[in-house]
Amino acid sequence: MRLRYRYRLYPDAAQRDALARAFGCARVVYNDGLRLRQAAFSAGQGFIDDGELQKRVITQGKRTPERAWLSEVSSVVLIQSLRDLNRAYRAFFAVRRGERRASAVNLPRIKSKRDGRQAIRLTSNGFTVRDDGKLYLTKVGDVEVVWSRRLPAEPSSVTVVRDAAHRYWASFVVEVEEQPLPRTDIECGIDLGLTHFGVTSGGEKIAAPRFLRRAERKLRRLHRDLSRKQKGSANRQKARLKLARQHAKVADRRHDWHHQESTRVIRENQAVFVEDLAVAALGRTRLAKSIHDAGWTRFVDMLEYKAALYGREFAKIDRFAPTTKTCSCCGTRVERMSLRVREWDCPSCGMRHDRDVNAARNILALGRRERLNACGEGVRPERVPAAVDEAGTDRSEGALP
Numbered sequence: 001m002r003l004r005y006r007y008r009l010y011p012d013a014a015q016r017d018a019l020a021r022a023f024g025c026a027r028v029v030y031n032d033g034l035r036l037r038q039a040a041f042s043a044g045q046g047f048i049d050d051g052e053l054q055k056r057v058i059t060q061g062k063r064t065p066e067r068a069w070l071s072e073v074s075s076v077v078l079i080q081s082l083r084d085l086n087r088a089y090r091a092f093f094a095v096r097r098g099e100r101r102a103s104a105v106n107l108p109r110i111k112s113k114r115d116g117r118q119a120i121r122l123t124s125n126g127f128t129v130r131d132d133g134k135l136y137l138t139k140v141g142d143v144e145v146v147w148s149r150r151l152p153a154e155p156s157s158v159t160v161v162r163d164a165a166h167r168y169w170a171s172f173v174v175e176v177e178e179q180p181l182p183r184t185d186i187e188c189g190i191d192l193g194l195t196h197f198g199v200t201s202g203g204e205k206i207a208a209p210r211f212l213r214r215a216e217r218k219l220r221r222l223h224r225d226l227s228r229k230q231k232g233s234a235n236r237q238k239a240r241l242k243l244a245r246q247h248a249k250v251a252d253r254r255h256d257w258h259h260q261e262s263t264r265v266i267r268e269n270q271a272v273f274v275e276d277l278a279v280a281a282l283g284r285t286r287l288a289k290s291i292h293d294a295g296w297t298r299f300v301d302m303l304e305y306k307a308a309l310y311g312r313e314f315a316k317i318d319r320f321a322p323t324t325k326t327c328s329c330c331g332t333r334v335e336r337m338s339l340r341v342r343e344w345d346c347p348s349c350g351m352r353h354d355r356d357v358n359a360a361r362n363i364l365a366l367g368r369r370e371r372l373n374a375c376g377e378g379v380r381p382e383r384v385p386a387a388v389d390e391a392g393t394d395r396s397e398g399a400l401p
């Protein structure tokens with residue numbers, strides 16, 4: 001399966017300039033390609049194919065005085081940037097034709113210089129890992145890398161990113177072997193926590209650690225500070241960077257914690273079932289936002305790829321089911337349940353339930369039932385490796401624990 005590994009880069013001043021040029025050129029090529037396609041479409045000329053687009057945007061572009069500076073950066077960067085655009089279009093068309101399921105994939109949009117995140121992608125002819133550990137990037141030079149963990153295989157491409165906190169990263173996609181863990185008989189369902197990050201069918205409550213909650217409070221304070229600063233002022237600029245740095249810090253800590261917890265859950269259980277988040281949000285619209293704030297999407301993605309990596313079963317329950325309002329003991333469904341109710345007694349069997357543990361037990365039961373159905377049809381439960389995003393749309397630069 002393919003996984004993404006991310007390492008911090010420390011380019012010097014000249015390399016930062018070279019990278020800024022590359023980010024700029026990649027963005028311009030992407031936007032030029034997008035505008036050409038939009039114009040052709042408006043003029044009723046149909047879709048410009050990939051080869052034609054590359055010829056017009058890169059080859060012919062370089063010959064014009066307005067775009068002559070595209071020659072200053074590696075052509076690999078430019079070609080990859082157009083490839084990302086093509087991929088974004090294909091993803092959009094695939095969803096529209098119903099070939100791929102996704103909640104919302106929009107048409108590609110113009111990239112701005114002011115976007116917090118800037119990225120370029122290089123294929124193997126555009127970079128080399130040197131014997132001394134430096135990362136050679138074509139037309140940039142030998143860049144200092146902190147190899148925080150071993151890269152398990154030869155990477156076929158690298159994405160170089162500058163994030164909103166002005167940090168640089170190299171992100172590699174590599175093929176890794178599956179490493180099945182010894183079998184266990186324990187299986188669990190996890191309910192998206194309302195009072196907790198998550199609650200398992202075994203009764204365990206997973207709470208975000210105190211340091212993370214503290215860091216998140218500080219983040220909210222910096223947000224307020226920024227909104228009080230005058231637009232366009234130097235102080236506002238400073239406050240913005242401070243906020244971006246705190247954002248990065250919180251994101252990193254949350255990420256580390258998600259890794260720890262997801263690895264633990266996958267180690268301890270042979271099968272893990274969770275509600276599909278899009279479906280869960282249907283029943284809990286008011287809470288959808290707080291669910292996403294808690295980083296559930298990322299956590300669930302980690303569970304999914306780690307299950308595939310360690311030979312465990314993982315499934316999302318994507319059928320809408322009233323998991324909260326159904327007794328996990330006898331199946332009786334109660335009409336309504338206020339959000340304030342933390343514990344309740346089943347009117348039929350008299351069982352006393354913790355609200356979230358009961359929901360998690362129902363999720364586990366649904367997961368097992370769907371597995372049985374799948375076996376009945378002679379189909380094994382599907383195991384999907386972690387999605388590998390493109391430079392332009394990457395939101396999941398996960399790395400192994």
Ligand SMILES: [Zn+2]
Nearest residue numbers: 327330346349
């Ligand atoms: Zn009952």
